[in-house]
Amino acid sequence: MPLKAxxxxxxxxxxxRRNPLKRRADTMEAWVLLGAWLLxxxxxxxxxxxxxxxxxxxxxxxxxxxxPVVAHVIERAPGSAASESGxxxxxxxxxxxxxxxxxxxxxxxQARVPAGSKAGTPVTVWTDPQGHLVTRPAxxxxxxxxxxxxxxxxGLSAAAVPFVAGLVARGRLERRRxxxxxxxxxxxxPQWGRMTG
Numbered sequence: 001m002p003l004k005a006x007x008x009x010x011x012x013x014x015x016x017r018r019n020p021l022k023r024r025a026d027t028m029e030a031w032v033l034l035g036a037w038l039l040x041x042x043x044x045x046x047x048x049x050x051x052x053x054x055x056x057x058x059x060x061x062x063x064x065x066x067x068p069v070v071a072h073v074i075e076r077a078p079g080s081a082a083s084e085s086g087x088x089x090x091x092x093x094x095x096x097x098x099x100x101x102x103x104x105x106x107x108x109x110q111a112r113v114p115a116g117s118k119a120g121t122p123v124t125v126w127t128d129p130q131g132h133l134v135t136r137p138a139x140x141x142x143x144x145x146x147x148x149x150x151x152x153x154x155g156l157s158a159a160a161v162p163f164v165a166g167l168v169a170r171g172r173l174e175r176r177r178x179x180x181x182x183x184x185x186x187x188x189x190p191q192w193g194r195m196t197g
Contacts, residue, residue, distance in 0.1 A: 033170060040162045043158045043159050047154050047157075051150055051151045052152075059142075070099065070124060072099070072120050073095055076119055077095035077115060078115065092112040092113060093113065093114075095112075096109070
């Protein structure tokens, strides 16, 4: 016979109902569970939203501040050059490039360029306001996806803390309740045996 047949129908919110058999520990457990669930929800949502907003703002700042600059290959890039028709297999290799920023200062660095590019070949690179090489900034759609993903992960991580704390607190309350039952049974159990015998 299934165990559910012995337990009877599920009673919702039983810890909050008036009942002469309800112990103080049941009420305390109800408040601990309610607090843990509320903190889990609140921590997860607030941390997730804060992280998503922070990532979105940072990526939006990059889109505004980073800009493309035409750089020139300094030395011939390794690999085979593009064919006469201009087509290549799309292979890109690292090569030294040089560029000038708005204040007129020259910079050099490593960038990915088409394989076999000759010295002086123009390539587009992205720089920050100081003229340092950076990656292409994320588009608005990419930024939205990244911020949602990171916000979700941060939210889940933050929600795990009060959730686990609630489970630990509930386990301790359960252990304390079982210890009390054992103590009561040790005290009253022998009397129960005499009463039924």
